[in-house]
Amino acid sequence: MSANEQQIKIRVRGLNKSFNGRNGELVALKDVDLDVYTNEFICIVGPSGCGKTTLLNILAGLEKPTSGVAEMDGSEIKGPSAERGVVFQQYALFPWKTVIQNVEFGLKLKGMDKERRRQEAMKYVEMVGLKDFADAYPKELSGGMKQRVAIARAYAVNPEVLLMDEPFGALDAQTRAQLQEDLLKTWDKEKKTCFFITHDVDEAVLLAQRVVIMGARPGRIREIINIDVPYPRNQETKLQEDYIAYRNLIWSKVYKEYLEVAK
Amino acid sequence: MEGKSKKISSSVILLASLAIGFVIWTIISLVPSIGSIIVGPAKVFEALISEYENGNLAKNISISLWRVFSGFSIGLITAIPVAFLMGWYTLVRQFVEPWIQFFRTIPPIALIPLVIVALGVGESAKTTVIFVASFLVMVVTIYQGVKGVDPVLINAARVLGASDRDIFFDVVVPASVPYILVGVRLGLGSALTTLVAAELTGASSGLGNMIMEASLYFRMDVVMLGIILIGVIGFILDKAVLYLEKRITSWQEMREQ
Numbered sequence: 001m002s003a004n005e006q007q008i009k010i011r012v013r014g015l016n017k018s019f020n021g022r023n024g025e026l027v028a029l030k031d032v033d034l035d036v037y038t039n040e041f042i043c044i045v046g047p048s049g050c051g052k053t054t055l056l057n058i059l060a061g062l063e064k065p066t067s068g069v070a071e072m073d074g075s076e077i078k079g080p081s082a083e084r085g086v087v088f089q090q091y092a093l094f095p096w097k098t099v100i101q102n103v104e105f106g107l108k109l110k111g112m113d114k115e116r117r118r119q120e121a122m123k124y125v126e127m128v129g130l131k132d133f134a135d136a137y138p139k140e141l142s143g144g145m146k147q148r149v150a151i152a153r154a155y156a157v158n159p160e161v162l163l164m165d166e167p168f169g170a171l172d173a174q175t176r177a178q179l180q181e182d183l184l185k186t187w188d189k190e191k192k193t194c195f196f197i198t199h200d201v202d203e204a205v206l207l208a209q210r211v212v213i214m215g216a217r218p219g220r221i222r223e224i225i226n227i228d229v230p231y232p233r234n235q236e237t238k239l240q241e242d243y244i245a246y247r248n249l250i251w252s253k254v255y256k257e258y259l260e261v262a263k
Numbered sequence: 264m265e266g267k268s269k270k271i272s273s274s275v276i277l278l279a280s281l282a283i284g285f286v287i288w289t290i291i292s293l294v295p296s297i298g299s300i301i302v303g304p305a306k307v308f309e310a311l312i313s314e315y316e317n318g319n320l321a322k323n324i325s326i327s328l329w330r331v332f333s334g335f336s337i338g339l340i341t342a343i344p345v346a347f348l349m350g351w352y353t354l355v356r357q358f359v360e361p362w363i364q365f366f367r368t369i370p371p372i373a374l375i376p377l378v379i380v381a382l383g384v385g386e387s388a389k390t391t392v393i394f395v396a397s398f399l400v401m402v403v404t405i406y407q408g409v410k411g412v413d414p415v416l417i418n419a420a421r422v423l424g425a426s427d428r429d430i431f432f433d434v435v436v437p438a439s440v441p442y443i444l445v446g447v448r449l450g451l452g453s454a455l456t457t458l459v460a461a462e463l464t465g466a467s468s469g470l471g472n473m474i475m476e477a478s479l480y481f482r483m484d485v486v487m488l489g490i491i492l493i494g495v496i497g498f499i500l501d502k503a504v505l506y507l508e509k510r511i512t513s514w515q516e517m518r519e520q
Contacts, residue, residue, distance in 0.1 A: 060418075060422055061421075061422075062418050062421065062422070079421075080418075080421040080422045080424070081422075081424065082422070082423055082424035084422065085422065085423075086418075086419070086422040088415060088418070088419060090415055092413075092415045092416055092418070092419035093419075094416060094419075094420075094433075094434070094437070095514050095515065095516065096437040096438070096440070096512075096514045097514075105420070105423060105433070106423035106424060109423055109424045109425050109429055110424065137513075137514045138514075139514065139515070139516045153423070157423060157424065
């Protein structure tokens with residue numbers, strides 16, 4: 001996209017990651033090079049075992065690469081930081097905290113005083129439409145609501161980059177469609193760099209400016225495809241010919257990767 | 264509607280169960296050869312009144328409860344930090360765990376003779392044995408909780424900018440609270456068991472001693488009274504902790520019963 005004039009936010013070069021498993025060394029990522037541009041929405045698709053979650057964990061600073069480098073704004077990512085928010089597939093809400101307490105936790109860690117952080121957190125609780133549930137505990141919420149809280153929590157600390165690991169993977173189709181639209185709207189308003197992992201090609205094409213296709217064994221990047229479908233997008237975009245063409249193209253490529261794994 | 268009718272029927276069943284229990288107890292006590300040992304409810308009730316009136320009952324109950332709470336409290340106060348240190352630092356765990364596992368296999372009652380020789384038959388002996396018994400049970404339970412904290416929650420805190428200190432106090436501690444309460448329940452049960460054993464062997468007061476002394480004079484009504492009181496105390500303590508658990512950890516996901 002021309003708007004973000006290719007300013008690099010995250011730069012990955014020669015990244016390798018291997019684990020020592022029971023059956024010897026397992027190569028999760030091999031020679032991964034990737035640039036993620038500022039304010040870009042980028043989706044990663046690929047079969048399970050292609051190392052997409054490992055890549056996200058390295059960008060989050062939760063795991064260290066075996067070799068190679070991952071940088072944000074030119075400096076190496078050495079550990080987790082509030083500049084890179086993460087939304088996990090399993091929601092990862094603190095069950096002993098209410099919705100508002102979950103959302104304000106990151107602000108509390110930043111040392112913001114109680115009143116201000118409550119106000120600030122409330123903005124994001126409202127943003128995800130859960131104002132009436134601010135004092136509810138996670139156990140009282142549906143899966144979709146939990147993930148909204150997790151998204152609000154990630155947004156509240158105002159990170160520069162959002163890393164999302166199949167955030168809608170565990171939700172039913174209708175909730176997922178709703179959250180996709182909400183996410184698109186939010187991204188449109190508060191342009192943040194979004195690094196979004198999914199196994200759902202439809203979702204990737206709907207959300208992303210670029211889709212990265214990964215292959216498995218070892219995990220590596222196969223191809224990066226620009227999605228030239230104009231924004232704003234919504235569920236109706238899925239009826240457009242250009243969307244369908246992209247979806248079919250990417251689906252056929254991803255399908256090839258699935259077959260590789262099945263072999 | 265359905266929930267309410269269920270509730271009523273469950274309390275009716277409880278009452279029926281109690282009534283039938285009392286009937287069976289009475290019938291057994293009416294069998295001549297058994298009745299002299301298992302005395303009936305009426306006689307136990309008389310014993311309750313007379314023991315209450317001569318003041319022994321209150322003294323014995325309060326001294327027993329004091330022993331349980333002092334031993335148990337010291338046990339809890341030490342078990343919590345030890346369990347957290349074990350869960351947080353691998354070195355501490357490797358160092359301490361074999362000892363805990365070893366002492367856990369020894370019934371605390373087996374320590375009583377040793378403790379009596381070392382500390383005499385005074386209060387400190389009983390407190391020590393109860394402390395050891397409840398500490399071992401609680402430290403293992405709480406440690407399991409600390410160790411079992413969901414790593415995803417720890418990661419979620421880290422990516423929000425939490426330091427190790429923040430993670431400890433804002434994630435590990437609250438996540439372990441349910442296990443602390445389970446530990447408290449198990450620890451209290453173990454403290455009560457050990458208390459009675461300690462009082463049966465070497466004490467001049469307390470419910471265990473009351474049972475022991477009464478059996479020497481073949482006062483089976485007082486023996487039965489003592490046994491029932493210990494059961495009632497254990498039951499009340501357990502319910503009290505369960506109530507606390509409900510209040511403190513209402514955030515927990517529970518399976519519907």
